[in-house]
Amino acid sequence: MKKIFLLLLITAFAFARTNAQVSFGPPTFTAIDPVTITVDVTGTPMAGETEAYIWIFSNASVSGNAAYPNKDGNVNGSWGNSSDAAKMTAAGTNKWKFTFTATELFGQTPAQLKDFGFLLKSKTGSKQSPDYKPYAFEPLIFTPTLFRNFPAKVGVEDVITVNLDKSLATDVNTSRMTPASVTVTFYNDGNPAVAVGTLNNVPVRNNGSIWSATFIPTQATIVLPGGTKLKSFKYKFNGTILDTDGKTSNVSTSETEVPFSDLK
Amino acid sequence: MKIFRNIFPIAVMATLVFVNCSPEEYDALPDSGNVTSSLIGNWTLRSVIQKDEGAEIKNSPFVTTDLTSIFPYTQYKLTLDGASGASGTYTAVPGASPKIIRSNTGKWEVDDVKNPKTISFINGTDTTKMQIGSYPRSFNSSFKLRQTKVDLATKKVALTYDYEFVKQ
Structure with a gap:
């Protein structure tokens, strides 16, 4: 019982830490809204790097679903040579940010976009962070409010x-x-x-x-x-x-x- | 002979049909150079429609609002003076209506005298720019202006105002 409790505690801590590393502005966004990702890579292999490139992909929580095709961001380039458009902006020690609009970045319609994931890498791919995923898009529907x-x-x-x-x-x-x-x-x-x-x-x-x-x-x-x-x-x-x-x-x-x- | 009697009327009719199928001639399109001069005169605001450009994609039932009766917009009067060139002076008399052009007097100018798409109302450093939606014609003495508001954070059009003016 103690081992299970300890395992749950470690897992919860790991999730909390992962979530704390990534923030979004605005906090919620649809597939047609511009959003800025800010990520802290402290404690990952990307810590201490002087430049970082994003490797971003759509529908990270699903695979082989025709309704939500998996696509790489059009800025990614190749794994061994990231494009300049994927270069992230420094936002403090070990912190990087990147702004995108999902429909433009993935070339998909709002209906085809459920969520996305990403990682940070060196230009040549010799170093990379863990995957950060999935982050859901707010649905594009009207909700009546008071x-x-x-x-x-x-x-x-x-x-x-x-x-x-x-x-x-x-x-x-x-x-x-x-x-x-x-x-x-x-x-x-x-x-x-x-x-x-x-x-x-x-x-x-x-x-x-x-x-x-x-x-x-x-x-x-x-x-x-x-x-x-x-x-x-x-x-x-x-x-x-x-x-x-x-x-x-x-x-x-x-x-x-x-x-x-x-x-x- | 009997065959000839049957074929002859058909051949005559076919000939008439072909002869009458010549291309119809239309009058030339109005000289677009008159468009700018057609804007000159005294105008009264007839309607104001506000549109939330982000509402449609969210399937909102609230996409446009007719503001015409909410404020006394129909009191708004606009006079455009000038020759048939690309610019002139303007005077707006809002009455009790909200202003739709920030300055009530100043200079107006269009981007293209022959085929104008935008009109700017200028007073010093203050410029209100609008798109010209339709020109006044002999059969329709009204014109429309559209004001577009862009969200500087997203660089996307957030809302538009459609103003329709009629000749006084």
Whole structure:
């Protein structure tokens, strides 16, 4: 029993260590999103190398499945002579990073891409890291949510619509409330971010269970301190419910934060 | 003789059919050089459609939003002045509508005077660039502009705005 416990402990430690060596930006991504891999090769044969090349392959968790063909990245080159396009960028001691978009790198459609794996190697293949795999792509499907902003990516000059789908509410107040307005609070790019302006009483409209409010940050009637760069905004829906005595009470939903994208 | 009587009408009809199958002549296409001059005049914004370019591929039911009635966009008026060249001056009067061009006055110019694809509204260092979607014609006195927003992080088009203007 002690041996089994020790074995499980070692295995768990090994997995935890493997996961800790690889990180992604953004943390989750679809096959059509650009993603940056950062990997720490400390403790592997690639430790101490002055340059590293990626060897990347699609659908690492499946083999011989026609729905998910296995393909090498188009930057790989040959094992004995990696291409320059596979060269990774230094990101600190024993740390390397590489940015790619899966559909472009593998020449496959999103439907053909389930996950991927990779390893780091020297240009000639004389040294290599262990395989890092599999890392799954987020599915390309629409998932209804309680809060949703339209469009999904917004800049400070854009028309932004925030939505509340009451049919998806899990708390009593939100599911019973009659929305009347939205409050939007803008945050700057400081660390920590500071609230620099609030837009109150943005009118709402509804279409079935979905309540919406629309605003344009740079054309809203808020006064921002000079030189302010907006990083995100938070919004909440305000409304009323009838309590057990039949009296009207004011309620608000929780706040949801939306980052601004740099759109041009 | 009987055979000749049967064949003769058929031969006459066939001849008529062949004679009438000559190529039809069409008028020449309008001179594309008039496209730029057709933009000059006073215009009123008729509709604004916003599209999330990332929504379709995710099979989202929410791909476009008609913003025309959400804000008073139809109050927006745009005057394009100038000769039939590749540039001129513009004046925008938003009224209560949100601005769709950052500066209300300035210079406009197109990328190609004969076959314009983009129009730029310029005021000093501030430029709003839009694609020309359709030109005004005698049978359709409206034109469309498309503003494309690219996500600088991904270099992909994130959203677009389609503006349709009608002659005042």
